[in-house]
Amino acid sequence: MSIAFIPPHSTAAEPDASAREAIYTYDIPTGSLEEALNRFATQAGIPVSFDTEEVKGKTAQALKGSFSVQAGLNQLL
Numbered sequence: 001m002s003i004a005f006i007p008p009h010s011t012a013a014e015p016d017a018s019a020r021e022a023i024y025t026y027d028i029p030t031g032s033l034e035e036a037l038n039r040f041a042t043q044a045g046i047p048v049s050f051d052t053e054e055v056k057g058k059t060a061q062a063l064k065g066s067f068s069v070q071a072g073l074n075q076l077l
Contacts, residue, residue, distance in 0.1 A: 022068065023068055024044045025065065026040065026044075026063045026064060026065065026067060026072055027043070027064050028063040028064070028076070030059065030060065030061055030062045032058070032059060032060070033059060033076070033077075034052055034055045034056070034058075036060035036063070037050055037060075040072060044072065060076045060077075061075065061076070063076055
């Protein structure tokens, strides 16, 4: 599965380290992985790109609390 994100205020070639490590608070219920990733992107304020066919029929656990972008994605996936 391929999921990509670009931290805010960065370029794809050179992501800003502080943006990658920024902590965001999430409140995403258990549900479809597609919906969870979309909520994640909205709550973190970042673009997340994924193939909807790859996540179709997959579920994600709830994500509640404060996490970096990478840690939050790791929890969802």
